Amino acid sequence: ATAYVSLEPCRHRGKTPACTDALVRAGVERVVYAVADPGGSAGGGGAALDAAGIRVDGPVWPVAVGRRENPMFFHKHETERPFVAVKLAVSLDGLIAAVPGQQTAVTGPEALRAAHELRAGFDAVMVGSVTARVDNPRLTVRAGSVIPRVPPARMVLDSEASLAETSALFREREGRVIMFVRENAQQAELERLERAGTEVHPVPVAQGGLDLGAVLDASSETGIRSILCEGGGRLASSFLAEGMACRLYLFQSPYVLGSAGVSAFPGPFPEGMWGQWVPAFDPERLGDDVITVYEREA
Template sequence: MRARSNGARRRATARTPPSARWSPRCGRPRPRICSRSACSAAGGGIATAVHPRSTSAAPSWACSRPARRPRTTSTPIASSSSVGSPMLCSFSSSPPKADGQRDGADPPDPEAGTRNRARSSARSPLGSPTSPVTATADDFPGPPGHGAPRPTAPALVALGADDLAWLDRAIRLGRRGWGRVHPNPMVGCVLVRDGRVLAEGWHREFGGPHAEVDALEQVGGDAAGATAYVSLEPCRHEGKTPACTAALGRAQVARVVYAFADPDVLGGGGGADLRAAGLRVDGPIWGAAAAHRENPAFFHAARSHRPYVAVKLAVSLDGAIAAAPGERTPLTGPEASAAAHRLRAGFNGVLVGGETARVDGPRLTVRSGGVTPRVPPARMALDSRAALPSASPLFAEADGRAVVFVRDDADEAQLERLERAGAEVHALPGAPTGLDLAALLERAAGAGIHSILCEGGGRLVSSLIAQGLADRLYLFTVPRLLGPGAVPAFPGPFPERARQGWTPAFEPERLGSDVLVVYEPRDADVGPSRT
């Protein structure tokens, strides 16, 4: 399959309204599918039924029973171990502090103390006995580098320590969906009554029950008087599964506390429906920036047609990625390597530059890290002159797609050779740095790739950052010095904004002897507009 450069098609793409997407096969616009509801499962129909947003009348499922406020305990929360800050090139590496955390103190970890919990004697994050719950295993690895779940931004709603601890737990539960639920968001839910956990749930699989329904199913739909702590606003959309707001109302939940507002056109606004039904609702607790940090690709898709782009680099202490030009230099240890594979699982595609593809010969697959992606990410490479060898490991994998981007003046015979090797070939206009990266992202979106992890090399990463096309940076720092003659991680000059405008999104995570810090642009626009 080959998609040649076509000016008319590019202009048509630019005019595509927000409610449409390009079909990768025929180029026709298709209606946008609900990105959170189960109706948007692979092969599912278009979402059409929308619950009214009116707050003047209670929905039909509104509970007439008086709400019973649950009691909470005040047992202290266990703490997690902190990780020191590494020396990371020119980027700031001061880890953010959790709300109320003192300098030098560990952030609260409500998940500590819940590990290896027995079904017959489960205990809550706050230490009180609970009813038996099914979601007790803690062997679900989430996205690497995400650290303590509680946002450091000021809360929009004042909550007690117990409420915040339960929300922490809900966010941690949601992270278990990493690699299995995108393009849906990761969402977790904890049902609590009288200070005891009734059930825990999370969105486990794209097209499957949402977190609230997953938790309610464990108690037979009866959660009368309970509080539901949810990491994302309960959806109001009626698709293949009922709206989460309706499920909570039928279960006679008395109170709902949710961390972040849902930006989705179809699913958002559930908090207003719950209030109209007579439930006590606290939320959103944190604003758009904190919400974007936890589910960046989902929130990015709510405001932009451009694919979400994260870049990943492993660098030495002296800021290098290889000992010498053209030399493959493995840097990270086994723990960091497994985390890098786990990171890939949460993206639609993994991208490398042509030099990296030729020198390192990466397979760009998920082979470790404890997560099997629902859909293998597309293996993507820049190859301006269509010079990748047919025997490249990029083409050796049976699962997933191999996508190669070439210049539109590349040799026709070379294009046919790449196609015979199994590649989807996309021809793009050239640019001073090789290929037009904005056109590349537009073409990727048209091919159904809406989140991309770029793994280098340095020139490609630098170009994405300099052009404002990188939304997040995963920087693995290795305790090695590569010395003079090494290849710098960020070659070439950077604009002032790119050089100074990055800040840690979470506290550093130690992975064996290596350290991972996740960075985001300090002035990132996370507003509701869709461009």
């Protein structure tokens, strides 16, 4: 038999035993793998299989293709910080809500399902404090066909620790709730949030809000390796401006929301920043909407 695998089989014991041993035991005659394993102790599986008398063909893809298919995996080998992707549903005129202070369904039901399936692939889903108040989201995975192995943690950046404990986020028990607040936020507020079932992390303040580097480091310390930032525009823009987002999922509606709306990308952005972003795949049509996945070129 021939085994086709996306990544060079590992030859080390991590959470699970070595893949190379399993393939030898299974008696496969040939292994075809897409990309080489970048990991130190995990790498070299191809040579180990070869030494065991199995015919090995690979890597058949350049690393860049493997990285596009599975960016989180490669990111994990390069930095301790979580992989960050930004997802926004944007109108034809570049807006994410029709009126400030009001939730707007920008895209249709097919896109909504796709958004929930996207959530399921991340360790955490994050929003800014304005979105947490205005949309009052649960941030759980409730639609689509993907059931997450572990429900994503739900994160809010709320400097003053002032989110109401009646928020929908606290009513759901599915997925940890993690809040980032400014250092020196009112102790009584922190305790109130903790009583509501939240993990609270005080972090320093930087220009434009909480220090996102500190937010990512604190996330990493609690075991979070990937974060989907679902807005709003100001938080998403901060991640983009600071070069901390690796992917952008743009759910583009064909409809206009009008001049009173909330901007998807309020910026400011460093000169030339948008030039780094290129489509990773062909755009996909879902109902009336078009989903384009962008990646930041290294």
